[in-house]
Amino acid sequence: MTETSQPESKRSLSDIQLSVLDLASIRQGGNAAEAFRNSMNLARKVDEWGFNRYWLAEHHSIPGVASSATSVLIGHIASGTSRIRVGSGGIMLPNHAPLVIAEQFGTLESLYPGRIDLGLGRAPGSDQKTSRALRRDIHSGQDFPELLAELRAYFKPDPDDHSRVKAVPGEGLSIPIWLLGSSDFSARLAGQLGLPFAFAGQFAPTYMLPALSLYRQSFRPSAVLDKPYAMVGVQVCAADTDEQAERLATSLYRRFLGLIRNQPTMTLPPVDSMDGYWTPQEKYLVESQLSTAIIGSPATVKAKLERFVELTEADELMILSDAYDQNDRIHSFEIIKNVWRGESK
Known part of the structure; x- marks a missing residue:
């Protein structure tokens, strides 16, 4: 007689890791120096609160995003924190020679061992004109697997081959490599290579569940992982009440509205209502891109985060929470921390 198998118990928020994604956003009336101070301030807070990672994203030629020199900023944040892992979410590999990235991250890992x-x-993280300025030629991204293989090879020591190009520092160092994606390409590749996968749920909700499913179905155990590990990005705007959170979220709506209009903006102040700022069609497009965004009071955020984890089966959440005022941003993450630890009222 066999025992009846018991269903797996439902995971709580406290069962998974929370991490932070930062674009080093520049607000209207501010500048890059202020954005970097704000990033360091937030990084120190979430380091103290037990968040797992603090990642910075490569973007170029966008007025409101200061994280273009991503490797430099990673070193800055790592220097001002003590425990939290710091990394790229992500480096757009086709923009760079793989050797340069191996050397940069070999340097970072040598300076901050075990934290990078x-x-x-x-993706290019920019428009075509900017891509040409970065790379001088345009690729479709189809050569990404070859670029990735070249990069990974630089980290593997081969003492018998004295003629090969070496990444110094870099060779022989163990630096976790993640593949990031907003569609099926990197999901499948990450699965086939047995690498951890991070999906950009914060701006590509339509492809989120199919990509995560494909990653898990494609997964092959490797020396890196014996089972899939998926991190999912999500926008969160938390405040003391639902009404306050909705008002703060208008800064997020206005940023996405600028992207839809091909007019990227700095982080703009919140407004009482979006009426008059967008057309019905623009409202639909913005809300579609932000359909997974979690906006509300502690109780609302808790319920929606739990539902998001249940829906995605994420092993880790990468949270992007921006606001025009730094105090509102810190408070949003404090609410998220309290909800995560079960300390919210």
């Missing part, structure tokens, strides 16, 4: 992550994407 290398998240890689295949």
